[in-house]
Amino acid sequence: MLEFYYAPHTCSLATHIVLEETGASYRPTRIDFTTAQQKSAAYEKINPKARVPALATTQGVLTETPAMLVYVAQLHPEAALAPIDDPFRFAQVQAFNSFLCSTLHVAHAHRMRGYRWADDEAAIASMQRKVPQSVAANFELVEKHMFKGPWVMGETYTICDPYLFTLAQWMEADGVDPAQFPMLAGHRSRMNARAAVVEAIRQELA
């Protein structure tokens, strides 16, 4: 049994969807960001980075979305969510998810988490002003150069899809018009129709 630590409206939704897609045996545990539970001593014993998601396994705790997505996919090869045995295709999957975590999510984070990179309010406000532009530029790269359709990697649904879907959900709040990105809008519709997506979101918002 895996213990999955998540918080609503965070990137943990990506792993949550993949847990549902694979039929993994897991117990979801919500971390309450409104009371800063992620910074509690109890949670910092689980994840010293004081963030979600985290996945407690019988071998230890795992963190970081790209790593957890591959881990869950690898535990459930029958779901065929990551082409681990094909080095080039697997690298494409990994490159996509790495871009999301290191570039797209980071651009977004400058709206709510600017305090990570500056102390004064004027600088934090300046970062917030640039978010619509920097997030849109990243989605443009995805739409024009990375997204193959109907899924991220083409005909095959992979661990890239829940991750893209999760971050794309933040577009409107980031001041980015989804109508600019018709391929990504179609992707969102297809994702919203999947039972695993509906169930993961239901659990998170319950």
Add this chain to the structure above:
Amino acid sequence: MLEFYYAPHTCSLATHIVLEETGASYRPTRIDFTTAQQKSAAYEKINPKARVPALATTQGVLTETPAMLVYVAQLHPEAALAPIDDPFRFAQVQAFNSFLCSTLHVAHAHRMRGYRWADDEAAIASMQRKVPQSVAANFELVEKHMFKGPWVMGETYTICDPYLFTLAQWMEADGVDPAQFPMLAGHRSRMNARAAVVEAIRQELA
């Protein structure tokens, strides 16, 4: 034959070292940042993200350090640089590299690349002031909670080691005193003694 696009003093060194460690057949091609070659039309055809590293293979171009490190390791299983067949240990490797690309490298990038996240000079200067603190906090997490020793993952040298070594080389320029992190200082010495590291650095600085 792989074509490897790199620039000195960037994170491409991590992949460069792994190419050397594995004895991969590759041709290193330097991208000249001083003339903004990474933004040239010719290079943007190779990597529309206008960054290094990139790896042109017979199947297409790969980007993103964590993806490329696994790819090169997977092409050379005899080098045993990534425990791909052990889902938990592989996830630990991936989580470490994901933390480096999404958090540690990003903290560092606020010193030289603040323009990615704000337009005004005061905000960019404010970001630069916080770099010593945010980068040190990330290395503290590595030293206290992630680094096992003598290598990142313990007794076995993996793709995590060249990546950590590459980012740790920027510590002094980021205003972080390496003496705070004795385990990482020992790691740097061990890395500097490896033939693959010496050769990759020699090529990059030649």
